[in-house]
Amino acid sequence: MRRGAAILVLEDGRTFRGESYGSIGETFGEAVFTTGMTGYQETLTDPSYHRQVVVHTAPQIGNTGVNESDDESDRIWVSGYVVRDPARTPSNWRATGALEDRLVAEGVVGICGVDTRALTRHLRERGAMRVGVSSVEPDATALRERVLASPQMLGADLYAEVSTPRPYVVAAQGKQRFTVAAVDLGIKRNVSRRLAARGVTTHVLPAASTLDDLLAVNPDAIFFSPGPGDPATADHPVSLAQEVMRWGIPLFGICFGSQILGRALGFGTYKLGYGHRGINLPVLDRATGKVEVTSHNHGFAVAWPGRDGKLSAVDAPVNRVVDTDFGSVEVSHLCLNDGVVEGLRCRDVPAFTVQYHPEAAAGPRDADYLFDRFVELVEGARDLDGKHGEGARDLDGKHGEGARDLDGKHGEGVPAHA
Numbered sequence: 477m478r479r480g481a482a483i484l485v486l487e488d489g490r491t492f493r494g495e496s497y498g499s500i501g502e503t504f505g506e507a508v509f510t511t512g513m514t515g516y517q518e519t520l521t522d523p524s525y526h527r528q529v530v531v532h533t534a535p536q537i538g539n540t541g542v543n544e545s546d547d548e549s550d551r552i553w554v555s556g557y558v559v560r561d562p563a564r565t566p567s568n569w570r571a572t573g574a575l576e577d578r579l580v581a582e583g584v585v586g587i588c589g590v591d592t593r594a595l596t597r598h599l600r601e602r603g604a605m606r607v608g609v610s611s612v613e614p615d616a617t618a619l620r621e622r623v624l625a626s627p628q629m630l631g632a633d634l635y636a637e638v639s640t641p642r643p644y645v646v647a648a649q650g651k652q653r654f655t656v657a658a659v660d661l662g663i664k665r666n667v668s669r670r671l672a673a674r675g676v677t678t679h680v681l682p683a684a685s686t687l688d689d690l691l692a693v694n695p696d697a698i699f700f701s702p703g704p705g706d707p708a709t710a711d712h713p714v715s716l717a718q719e720v721m722r723w724g725i726p727l728f729g730i731c732f733g734s735q736i737l738g739r740a741l742g743f744g745t746y747k748l749g750y751g752h753r754g755i756n757l758p759v760l761d762r763a764t765g766k767v768e769v770t771s772h773n774h775g776f777a778v779a780w781p782g783r784d785g786k787l788s789a790v791d792a793p794v795n796r797v798v799d800t801d802f803g804s805v806e807v808s809h810l811c812l813n814d815g816v817v818e819g820l821r822c823r824d825v826p827a828f829t830v831q832y833h834p835e836a837a838a839g840p841r842d843a844d845y846l847f848d849r850f851v852e853l854v855e856g857a858r859d860l861d862g863k864h865g866e867g868a869r870d871l872d873g874k875h876g877e878g879a880r881d882l883d884g885k886h887g888e889g890v891p892a893h894a
Contacts, residue, residue, distance in 0.1 A: 485610075507606070537560075
């Protein structure tokens with residue numbers, strides 16, 4: 477296949493030349509790399525990659541083509557695509573088309589034939605940064621000027637751009653046990669599937685939803701989804717999470733949703749140097765002592781008190797419990813590569829989150845048990861009332877009456893926010 481020339485220019489001036497891949501044109505975004513050797517279709521359609529140019533460290537991409545089942549949303553979200561060696565012909569019994577044809581159809585500009593190993597090493601050493609990819613502009617200096625004029629990821633308010641415009645429902649498989657209201661900040665389809673497999677019907681609601689919108693579906697619990705952008709901009713979801721905790725409704729969040737809970741509890745967030753993206757990152761579950769191989773896609777993290785984002789897992793003071801306006805909070809999970817906080821658990825309100833992806837459709841499955849923990853949390857909250865929903869759904873505005881402490885005492889340990 478004859479391809480035209482293409483060029484990739486990073487904001488610091490580092491330039492890679494290769495050949496066009498996918499749609500012809502020009503694109504900009506944040507250059508990030510992912511280490512997964514499989515799951516490229518799930519990566520492309522993950523809303524959390526909105527406005528990012530994805531670099532694959534695996535040398536060959538496209539071998540299994542694309543199919544109608546593996547999309548995590550209704551479109552490709554990456555702003556650009558970088559691979560070393562694109563497959564010439566897909567070969568898989570599930571394939572319904574070639575990857576490059578899909579990229580062309582959705583207008584995704586890419587580049588191939590570049591040294592992705594060198595590019596990845598550069599991003600590891602210098603950090604994720606803005607990038608431009610073009611198959612129409614041969615002048616690196618001119619392209620870099622446009623790169624420098626493009627928006628940065630720090631301070632980017634993106635979750636509303638990927639959220640569903642209207643509510644929809646994913647029904648439970650078999651007998652329905654619970655109802656969950658999911659705040660869509662960039663949800664992936666497999667989240668609802670993993671909940672459905674446990675008898676949970678999920679109402680997926682727009683990011684702009686209010687507490688009344690959530691309560692209208694009579695939920696047993698609330699879920700805050702993954703999503704793109706800087707969590708420091710997400711003031712509405714943070715306020716919503718605080719309202720949910722004041723009502724004592726069980727809450728679970730993943731990735732961006734974990735950062736939302738962190739901010740709702742009063743913690744800050746910070747941008748990682750080059751982020752965590754791949755399907756082979758080791759995470760310690762501090763409750764069991766087990767190490768999980770996990771899937772990640774995040775460039776921001778929760779700043780635990782006393783940490784500056786640079787401390788190692790050994791030096792980081794994560795063993796202590798921190799008091800917040802919503803009671804005591806502890807670190808539940810920790811990345812063993814760099815000590816990044818990967819999970820939070822509230823002791824006095826029914827809420828917990830993880831920074832990584834237990835719903836990973838392309839695997840691994842080590843963290844799938846977290847959906848069981850979520851269901852157990854909902855069951856426990858129901859048992860404490862004896863009759864689910866009493867108090868927690870009392871719309872007279874009296875906070876705390878429905879708040880359920882994990883020790884079984886209504887309202888104790890939960891602050892009164894009048």
